[in-house]
Amino acid sequence: MNILKFFTAGSVDDGKSTLIGRLLYDTDSILADQLEALQSSNRKNDDGTIDLAILTDGLRAEREQGITIDVAYKYFQTDKRKFIIADTPGHIQYTRNMVTGASTANLAIILIDARNGVVEQTIRHSYIVSLLGIKHVVVAINKMDMVDYSAEVYNTIIDKYKVLAQQLNLADVNYIPVSALKGDNIVQNSDRMDWYSGESLLHFLEKVDTDNLDKSQLARMPVQWVIRPQTEALHDYRGYAGRVLSGTFKLNDKVTILPSGASSTIEKIEFFDLTPVAAHAGQSVTLHLKDDVDISRGDTIVNASALPQESKLIEADLCWMDTRALDTSIMYLIQHNSKVTKCKISEILHKVDINTLEKHQADEFKLNDIGRVIVKTADALAFDLYDDNRANGSAVLIDSRTNLTVGALMFRAAVE
Amino acid sequence: MSTYNFDYLDELEAEAIHILREVAGQFEKPALLFSGGKDSITLVRLAEKAFRPGKFPFPLVHIDTGHNFQETIDYRDKMIQRIGERLIVGSVQESIDQGKVVEQKGKNASRNALQTVTLLDTIAKYEFDACIGGARRDEEKARAKERIFSVRDEFGQWDPKRQRPELWNIYNGKIHKGENVRVFPISNWTELDVWNYIRREKIELPSIYFSHEREVITRNGQLMAASPFLNMDEEDFIFRKQVRFRTVGDMSCTAAVESEATLIDDIIDEISASKISERGARLDDKVSEAAMEDRKKGGYF
Ligand SMILES: Nc1nc2c(ncn2[C@@H]2O[C@H](COP(=O)(O)OP(=O)(O)OP(=O)(O)O)[C@@H](O)[C@H]2O)c(=O)[nH]1
Ligand SMILES: [Mg+2]
Numbered sequence: 001m002n003i004l005k006f007f008t009a010g011s012v013d014d015g016k017s018t019l020i021g022r023l024l025y026d027t028d029s030i031l032a033d034q035l036e037a038l039q040s041s042n043r044k045n046d047d048g049t050i051d052l053a054i055l056t057d058g059l060r061a062e063r064e065q066g067i068t069i070d071v072a073y074k075y076f077q078t079d080k081r082k083f084i085i086a087d088t089p090g091h092i093q094y095t096r097n098m099v100t101g102a103s104t105a106n107l108a109i110i111l112i113d114a115r116n117g118v119v120e121q122t123i124r125h126s127y128i129v130s131l132l133g134i135k136h137v138v139v140a141i142n143k144m145d146m147v148d149y150s151a152e153v154y155n156t157i158i159d160k161y162k163v164l165a166q167q168l169n170l171a172d173v174n175y176i177p178v179s180a181l182k183g184d185n186i187v188q189n190s191d192r193m194d195w196y197s198g199e200s201l202l203h204f205l206e207k208v209d210t211d212n213l214d215k216s217q218l219a220r221m222p223v224q225w226v227i228r229p230q231t232e233a234l235h236d237y238r239g240y241a242g243r244v245l246s247g248t249f250k251l252n253d254k255v256t257i258l259p260s261g262a263s264s265t266i267e268k269i270e271f272f273d274l275t276p277v278a279a280h281a282g283q284s285v286t287l288h289l290k291d292d293v294d295i296s297r298g299d300t301i302v303n304a305s306a307l308p309q310e311s312k313l314i315e316a317d318l319c320w321m322d323t324r325a326l327d328t329s330i331m332y333l334i335q336h337n338s339k340v341t342k343c344k345i346s347e348i349l350h351k352v353d354i355n356t357l358e359k360h361q362a363d364e365f366k367l368n369d370i371g372r373v374i375v376k377t378a379d380a381l382a383f384d385l386y387d388d389n390r391a392n393g394s395a396v397l398i399d400s401r402t403n404l405t406v407g408a409l410m411f412r413a414a415v416e
Numbered sequence: 417m418s419t420y421n422f423d424y425l426d427e428l429e430a431e432a433i434h435i436l437r438e439v440a441g442q443f444e445k446p447a448l449l450f451s452g453g454k455d456s457i458t459l460v461r462l463a464e465k466a467f468r469p470g471k472f473p474f475p476l477v478h479i480d481t482g483h484n485f486q487e488t489i490d491y492r493d494k495m496i497q498r499i500g501e502r503l504i505v506g507s508v509q510e511s512i513d514q515g516k517v518v519e520q521k522g523k524n525a526s527r528n529a530l531q532t533v534t535l536l537d538t539i540a541k542y543e544f545d546a547c548i549g550g551a552r553r554d555e556e557k558a559r560a561k562e563r564i565f566s567v568r569d570e571f572g573q574w575d576p577k578r579q580r581p582e583l584w585n586i587y588n589g590k591i592h593k594g595e596n597v598r599v600f601p602i603s604n605w606t607e608l609d610v611w612n613y614i615r616r617e618k619i620e621l622p623s624i625y626f627s628h629e630r631e632v633i634t635r636n637g638q639l640m641a642a643s644p645f646l647n648m649d650e651e652d653f654i655f656r657k658q659v660r661f662r663t664v665g666d667m668s669c670t671a672a673v674e675s676e677a678t679l680i681d682d683i684i685d686e687i688s689a690s691k692i693s694e695r696g697a698r699l700d701d702k703v704s705e706a707a708m709e710d711r712k713k714g715g716y717f
Contacts, residue, residue, distance in 0.1 A: 001423060002423070002424060003427060031690070055557075056557075056560070058556075058557030058559075058560050058561050059561060059576050059709060060709055061576075070561050070577075070579055071561065072557070072560045072561050073553045073560050073561075073603070074554075074560065075553070075554045075604075075606045084604060096581040097581070099583065100563075100581045100582050103583040103584045104583075104584060104585070224434070224437040224441050225437045225440045225441050225467075225473075227468075227469070227470040228470065229469050229471070234469055237469065239470075241466065241467075242437070243430060243434040243437075243585075271465070272464065272465040272468060278420070280420050280422065282426075282427060282430055283430050284429075284431075284434050284437070284466070297441045321581050333590070335586055337586070338438070338441060390584075391585070394583070394584050395586070396581075396586050400590070403588070403591055403592060404580055405580045405582070405583070405588045408581070408583050
C-alpha cells in the first residue's frame, strides 16, 4: 500500500475544511468520541447539522472565527490507499501556511465556490501549485447545492479554469462538481447531477497514479551526519548518514563529493543491521567510501557520471513569506538540504501580478509576493533545477535577525 | 528503473530518521524525551537506526511524575541497560518538595499538569536546545496543527498563530538563546502505523500494553487502575478486570480498556475495529475543547 499526500486550496470559505471533514465522515474515519465532541460543539450549520469543518479547524481562534489559520494534517485510509491530507487556509494573510502544506504534497485539490467562480485566491493558489511543480490537480467546483446543481454554472467555471490551467502549464487537471456540505460526489456519486458522468472525488484519489512523481534518476545524497563511533572495535569506522534525495546508489558506484570535488567509490551501504546492495530515493542510509576523503555535514555525495550544477549565482523563483519586506541590502541565510550558507538577493528580476499573471519590474518584495530573483551565495551550492529534481532544487531563506523562515526558493537556472 | 520495495512504513521510517539526523546536525544540546510509552519506545528504535553503530548524539530524558506504572519504570531501566545510553530523570516529586508546584487536590487530582514545570526546569538546567518527542498529529486536533520543528519561546510556550513556514523536507532549527525547539519525528504516523511498526520490528513493550488482570475502579465512566496515587473514598468500589492500556501516561490520568488482547496481532485487530480514539482514554484531554492547545501554549509537550 502506498501513501497519497494531497492538500486543499482555494479562497476563504470555498469549503476546504468542510470537504475534508466530509471525506473523513463519509469514509467512516471519525471515531465515536471525536464525533461526540463534534456533536456537542456549539458551532453548527444553519440547519443544525454538525459543522464538519471543525474536524480540522483545531485551534481555538479558528473555531471562534470560523476560518482556517494554519495547516492541519489529517490521516485516513481505505482498502486501496493511505492518505495524508493537509487542510490549508484560504485567507491571503496565511498564504505561507498554504505553501507549507502544499510543499510536500503530490496532488492539489483546488476548490471553487460555484457561486463565485474563479477569484483572485484561486489564481494565486493555482499559480503556487504550478511553481511548486505539483503534477496532479483536482478542481472541485463546490457548493453545487447553492446553484441548483446546474451543469451550466459548472461548465462556465471549468471553461474559465481551463484557460488558466493552460497559462500556468498545469498538466493533469481534473474537474469534479461537488457539494462538501451535502456530500455530493465526495465519496458517493451524486444522483442530483446526472449530467456528470465522472468519478467521485474519493474514487479519483484512490486511483490516481502518482508513480511519475520525482522520478529523477540523478543520484544525490546530502550528508546530514558523520557516524564515527571511535571505539576500539570500530576504530576506523566512518559512515556518512543521509537520506537519498533522488536516484539510486549502488555498490561500487563512482561518486563525487561536493563541494570539494573529491572522488571515490561506494564500498558499503548500511541500513542498521542490513547491508543492501543499493540505496534508493527516499531511503535513509549510511554510505561508506573506499577512500579516506574529508566529508562533513552539508556536503553532497552524487553519482560521478551525472553531476549537479554548482554556482554562487542562481536564478530562482521566490515566494516571500514574512511581514517584513525583502531587503536586498542585507545578508540572509540560505538552507539547501543540510547546507546552510550566507546569501543576498542581488537582484529582483520581476514580480508577478497575480490577477493578470503578468510580470513586471519591481524593487520591493513584500508578504505573499512571488517573482524571480537572483540569489548570490557565499559558498557555491550543488543543486539541480527544480523542474528536474525538486528535492535538490529547492531552498529556504532565513532572516538571521529573527531566525524566521522568510522565503521559499525554487531554482530555475545557474547564472553564468 | 530498478524497482524496490518501499512501502508506507519504510517511508515513514525514513522520514523520521532524516528528522533525527537533522536534530543531531543542527543542535548543540538536544535530548530525547522518553516517557516509557510506545511512541517514545518507537523513537528509540528509530534513533538506533539513525545513529548505530555510533552512540546517540543526545541523552534520554524522563520526566518522572512519581505516579508511573511500575512496569514502565522497570522497562525503562532495562532498556537503558540494553542500549547503553545516558538517562536523565527530572522528578516532579522534587519540584513539589521544592515548592515549585503544588499537588492538586480532590478526586480527579493528577500530576499530569505539574510535569510541565519539571520539564521546563530540566530543559533550563541542562540547557537543552532541542527536545525530541513522540507526539503524533493524528492524536489530537491541536497537535494536527504543529510543525515538525516547533519553536518554543523562553517560557516554553507554543504560539500556534505564529508558526514558521516549514517547506519540503527542510527544517529550520535556528533559534535565539533561551528558546528551544520541540521536534516530532513521527508526526505523520497514526496509532496503527506505530503498532504495525512495532510488530514488524519486533519491539518489546512494557507489559501493561497487553491484557492482564488488575484491580480497577470506575471514574467518570472509565476504568482506572486502583493505586495509592488515585484519591479514592468509600464510594469507590475496587474490582478485578481483564484490561490493558492503550496509551501510557500517569497512573492517575490514564484509563484502561477492557481487553483480552495478549498478542500484538490481537491489539492491531482491536485498534482497527475500535470506534474510540486513543486520546479518548486520557482524562486530561476531556477537560475542554481546547485542553491540549492550552497545555501546549503553556509549555507542555
Ligand atoms: N451550501 C454549502 N455550503 C458549504 C459547502 N461547503 C462548505 N460550505 C459552507 O461554507 C462555509 C465555509 O466553509 P469552510 O469549510 O470553513 O471553508 P474553508 O475553505 O475551509 O475556509 P478557510 O479555511 O477559512 O479558507 C461554512 O459555513 C460551510 O458550511 C457546500 O458544499 N454547500
Ligand atoms: Mg478551512
